Amino acid sequence: MSERTTFQDQPHRTVLLRNGTVHSPADPFATAMVVENGHIAWVGSEGAADSFADGVDEVVNLEGALVTPAFTDAHVHTTATGLALTGLDLTGVRTLADALERVRAYAAARPADRVLLGHGWDASTWPEQRPPSRRELDEATGGRALYLTRADVHSAVVTTALLDLVPRAREISGYAADAPLTGPAHHAVRAAAYDSVTPAQRAEAQRAALARAASLGIGSLHECAGPEISSADDLTALLALAAQEAGPRVTGYWAEAITSVEGAARVRELGAIGAAGDLFVDGSLGSHTAWLCEPYADLADGAGQRGVCHLDAGAIAAHVIACTEAGIQAGFHAIGDAALSAVVEGVRTAADKLGLARVRAARHRVEHAEMLSPELIAAFAELALTASVQPAFDAAWGGDDAMYARRLGPERARTLNPYAALLRAGVPLALGSDSPVTPLDPWGTVRAAAFHRTPEHRVSVRAAFTAHTRGGWRAIGRDDAGVLVPGAPADYALWRTGDLVVQVPDTRVANWSTDPRSGTPGLPELTPGGPLPLCLRTVVGGHTVYAGPNE
Template sequence: MHRTSTPQPPATPAPTGTVLLRGGAVYSPADPFATAMVVDGGTVAWVGSEGAADSFADGVDSVIQLEGALVTPAFTDAHVHTTATGFALTGLDLSGAASLADALTRTAEYAAARPADRVLLGHGWDESRWPERRTPTRAELDEAVGGRPLYLTRTDVHSAAVSTALLDLVPGVRDEPGFDPQAPLTRDAHHAVRRAAYAAVTPAQRAAAQRAALLHAAEQGIGALHECAGPDISSEDDLTGLLALAAAESGPRVFGYWAQAASAPADLDRVRDLGAIGAGGDLFVDGSIGSHTACLHAPYADAPHTGVSYLDAETIARHLTLCTQAGLQAGFHAIGDAAIGAVVDGVRAAAAAVGLERVRALRHRVEHAELMTPATIAAFAEFGLVASVQPAFDAAWGGEHGMYADRLGAGRARDLNPFAAMTRAGVPLVLGSDSPVTPLDPWGAVRAAAFHRTPEHRVSARAAFNAHTRGGWRAIGRDDTGVLVPGAPADYAVWNSGDLVVQAPDERVANWSTDPRSGTPGLPDLTPGRPLPSALRTVVGGRTVFERPNG
């Protein structure tokens, strides 16, 4: 039997010397009025006031004048697909396409500019935003790329528009569940063409995409990523290559999850061999609402079915039992209410088999957890399940006239992403982006949680911020990280943030105070319409991994 292990940061050479940051604001529970911080090597050594900082000035190796800037813990994005994010950043990004015609034009221009690519890769189309309100046909795609292989993921990455030439590279795909002769592919057919498309990527192309994504994350003040990999999402080589690159080069820390259901203990040995810290992430119980593949109890409002179920409660229970016995964190992707209910049933069976406290101790995860009910919220709290959520989903598709309302009807759409109810029940929340589904934008995620489109689901900006910093570390079993206190790792970001404010504790709307007597560290004013903070510097383990020119 394996013993439980605590994930450690990737090994990198420790920096030497001491640094004093002063003349700004430091977000720290050690001192809500802190204006200075000392870093010794890779560790926070002291946090305090400007006056006390004078005693350190002559004994440090360097001094950084903050000039009013804000210092916070670096963000942790708890759900990322790094390579796909890099391709979206450097390749064909259709998220800004204003119409189907615009998307096809952009695709044709991209194909003409990339004559050597074995498979053309693109991401981000969303037919719910287009005036045509339909997806591209295969014939339209074939014409746009001149008969070349093309793989275009929908914004939720749970379906893909592909060309005939790509289908011809995947024997038997036309017989797989989810195949359609003209419409985008879902289910097993989508997984098959995705594997073929990414198999055509060279190691050099993959590494370049990963570097682009990690640099972009550092530019956003992100110091750690949870990579959600798996055989249906990327590949073993993709995960091991990413972990090796992140360990060898300066940048955000990367912690990997491998999404493959275990049926025997040896399956979990393979998870560890890959360098993953958990057997979860996007271990699909269902799909997504946008692609009509989230598994629901009642049919969609705009489709005559209830979505797709990939794992039943018995399979979930077996995976959780094996993971718990091995001391390995498990996790599942579950969005629809029926899928989340299957996870809860599986966890309950596993707890009966191995004991409730053993299940709770490992902080098993559920990714997305969107269509929750009072019963499943209570079960998450009972079993200590971590909810890895993406507030930007609500910002993008929530509201009375958003895509969620189209798919589910306005009534059910209002039930999605009930962050406040989950928090009140004691469910640990951890925030992420699911990039490239939504962008790496941590302050945007904090704003989206604090200003949820359904007011009763809002949480305070402080709670959202903590879920996007310290919460990400707690989700992997590290309770000593993600906060700026003496002894903590020196993972932090410096921000051009404007005035700092404190959100009134009993309000879920734009009710802010600048009164320092609150004794609560201030955060930037995230009221919608105001500019979000921009990172001036990102530091991981005491090493600067991003610095804005003239910042």
């Protein structure tokens, strides 16, 4: 593979930032920081900063702004996020009629598109409690091909014209005459829909997603690609774009099961660091495809009423063994308790064969990991599995009256996403969005973890922030980044915010402390529904990748 010149190869400037607040464990009272050669060179007090002022290329007066490590979003689908940003996005639409009207308007505005692409409907929030029918979509699009994914991206409604492009979709599992497509039928039409995206459209979408991420203080993304969710061309194009243009770092995962050295070589050829991400063990709760030990509460018991199994424990073990022996990360998408039990069984089998220490050292990961029992949490800790989780899922669908409770019943729903128990057990956490399933929104993600709808699962703002910064780096095997200390990569963000506090999740005591004697760096005060910090600048490797208009 030929060498590429990257934006990180550009000359670095030595920069002194001063007169603000620097969130650093190296000095909890730091007000200044020096960046040199793309790394943090010094963190300290305003008075000591004077000694650096004459030896730098630039002095930034923070004017009281907060400096933090840039966020890492540990689970993103970049092209799909960009297509939602630039295309038809039904996120937040309140009724079926409104959804159909948006489809109609979008079809009229895009006469040249071979396939219309849309995302984000969630009928569980609509008064009609049903998705649009194929007949309704055929009428709204004027008979054109349309691919429209549910919010969780595990099912989609499509028009007759799109099905006509993929005749075999009507003959395989997951097809229903007038219901959302799931499983293999969904994967078949998704491939056909995304094949219609031109390289220029794809690059436009990827740039839009990366720009949005940078504007939110996100310095790194974990791209969860795979043959059933995107394509090899999509992944390689994204990694090339991210390397060549200023923006967040992108770490690629390729979700394809491997059983050999040749399979691992394929992963490396694509530029991915692991055969992980959305390697599906099951589906999603919203689409009734998460694999459960007990039936869904809103479906009658019987075949198929416990969801879908895509990989059993034997296949999981074979994949983990092959990845561990090849020196790459393994990982899985697993949401339901049956799926998570299969993951634990499979990884334990691999540990029995290769040795526990070797499997632990590989830092294999599990995406979503929602229905965890105490026994499964203990197993995650034993096997050193990283839980890559999305607190915005709980914000969107948690609580006794929302989708999780309807699918599972309130009692089972209250067990979902037990972040506090994971941290207590020592399970590494990495936070993300699964965008476009939920939006890129790092401070909103931190707030969702701190104000979990089930109080016993709440974690402190500091713990959530750490999982959304340093936790993402640790999930890719880097312990030297995601924190502002000398020697760390200069990936940071500047914020305009209010008072800095040390919030705790325990409602039995005062909800936060501002006592400077604690020696704990403060973070912005977050409240349900309250304002979030405004990103002024995002820097990656010492290079500015976003500068806001109000900086």
